[in-house]
Amino acid sequence: MSYQIDEQKIFNSGHAACPGCSEALAIRFIINTLGSDAIAVVPPSCIAIISGPQPLSSMRIPVYQTTLEASAASAAGIKRALLSKGNDHTNVVAIAGDGGTYDIGFQALSAAAERNEDIIYICLDNEGYMNTGSQKSSATPSRAYTTSTPAGKLTPKKNMAAIMAAHNIPYMATATTGYPDDLARKVARAMKIKGGLRFIVVLTPCLTGWGIPDNAGPKVSRLAVESGVFPLYEVENGQSYTLNYGPKGLPVADYVTRQKRYRHLSAEDIEFIQKEVDQNWERLQVKF
């Protein structure tokens, strides 16, 4: 197998992501696919760190750093300003973390989706507030350790993909870094569908936050897919579902036992997670 990604060299070396960071990898595939006719909006997050220490930038496109609450609103505002200047071609893309999407930026995003703003919104979901020291977010999955859930999180991960699909936006997709072709294709698809809010949530394993080796990001991301924890799929207009990569029958144990954030789990905990994953998959499966 050989990847075919059109490299525009818009993302630069020398950025400050941790060695092996999947967020950096995701950004690489995303903004190179977007090309140079794009403006990025980034809220506080690891993405903001990666985008560069002032006055340097790792992205050869304009990047606007907004507040944690306001990514969708800022992007929508920029897009409207461009339109009023007669520019209908430049893509405006918000690239935000899960904290800035599932929690703190959620109302701005939901409102932009309801207004069907003509923007692309990409959430790099590393399942926690990683930039500030691995606190839990509502994207943190059941039983996972974070510094603010020292005994493991008691509640399940919020199903952001379902929530966004339920806004009946033109395009919603899930993706992850172990499948670069799929991720790049989804960004390209989002670009093609203009005139509404397009949302992609990308699972990006966090090496320090999840407790995995520097070289393991892509592999762990594939295990998430193959164990059914994070199926890769697309939804158009809230109703047309397509499965890209689904579970391959791998037990979730194969996924969780590779991560130190789950090292406190008992066999019952793993069984509990397995049930939750099975249930989620059953509910999703019927939609394809």
Add this chain to the structure above:
Amino acid sequence: MAGIESRVPSIWTTGWTDILNTGTWRNAIAVHQKRPAPCHGGCPVDGEIPVWVQQVRNEDFKAAWETLVENNPLPAVIGRTCHRPCEGVCNRAEYDGAVSINALEQYVGDLAIRKGWVFPVPPIELDQHVAVIGGGPAGLSCAYQLRRKGFRVTLFDANPELGGVLRYGVPEYRLPKKTVAAETRRIVDLGVNVISGQKLTGKDLGKIEQEYSAIFIAFGAHRPKSLPQFPDDADRVLDGIAFLRSVRLGSPAELGQKVVVIGGGSVAMDVAGSALRLGRQAEIIALEGREVMPAPEDEIEDVVAEGVRLIDGAMVKTVEAISKSLRLHCIKVKLDPDTPIGVIRPLEVSGTEFTLEADTVILAVGQDPELADWEDQVRVAKGMVEIDADYRTSRQGIFAAGDVASAERFVSTAVGEGRKAANSIAQYLGQPPALRDVTAIGAAQEPDVAFADINTFYFPPRDRSERDKVAAEVRKASFAEIRLGLTDEQALVQATRCFSCGACLECDNCVYFCPDMAIVKDSTSPLYYKVLEQYCKGCGCCLEECPRGAMGVREETK
């Protein structure tokens, strides 16, 4: 200019991060590296298996054949007779079954014969002249390599045709004569001077020594071992090698209706299979249990399927002549587990005595080199010509390999040794030592690629398929070849299954999985890529995502 810059607000971007040197973060760096594949290490001819298999995959069959014949001029033969140690160590074996390397080799070898591909004319012609005694696989391989290096070669063989055991031993149904002829002819056509039908003796050595710059002895092992309990009865007790030879020559030795073959190796299977095809009833008595018999399991399986009765773990104690036949008094045995390696001591199991009637007994219990008139010429040890690691005998300028000098009796081993001996001879005659066979930098010192180094995500499971065989009922009725070669489609599937352990196929995974864009294509590098040391943070994602273990790590101490 300065005026304009001063008006840029401080929060604006003025440059790119690629001026930052994140390479200082790391303490190890991944490097592209050709690493040895286990199949290569397991191959007696040092074959570049991953290389030619990929050439098959790319449907560049001529190139695949050229790679194959670098080390082995007999791929169609070896593709039918090799004991396949490569498949035993193939990394894919741990996943979904070894790549059918041997079948692929036959495929390429057969194709070359069909297409009439020939070896290129040697680029130089030297004056030095080497005598090769014996035109079996060892002698042919040595003659071929020496000719390619430009030496003059004269090949002496006692038989009218070349090939040794390949031509006068292994039966037609396993190895067609025309295959042997096609591959030996190609070697002779390189300009080898063949003197056939002339059996040399030790006394000829002095004369040859005067005429030639060096001598290679490879006349094999053709003196049959015997068993004391069998009478010296030329009508009813035959030697397996002589019997197979008679079959190969088209005038099979007289056999009675009931044939009992003694032995558990390849030769015994070939004898029994041949007797069966001559319309006889055949039984085999082997000392070892089936699992530990020296014959490869598939050869045992073949004759048993054809209707040969195998009595394993048994031996003949005494033989009684009764009218026209022989009565064999046998007993079941267990092998003494406490004997030193290489020594077999059968322990009789009391109460398991039985008898067998045989019109003809054929002994296939091994053979030794015929060294009677050579012993005073070169040093002999353990019944074989003694050689050192460079295939030198005790006598200056005389080299030896193959069955005459080695207890490892395999066709591929003979070919491999013939090649290495040719290198030694060339060195003796003043040529620089041959380059190690591993082509890329550093590969020789690296450990073999292990299964753990393979990223199986990139290899969807796909079954191993072997060559089909003619149905047992049909094949036992004639000497026609029993094994069908791979079809074009099967061959491509097998070639695609190869992980290409340690040999880069330019899939670009290392480029795309680098979060720092620290790997770029480099058309000037034999390893295809360049790591940008100023950026590489040493995460190792490239190494991990390389499907085939074609990268390594270099520790860095700062």
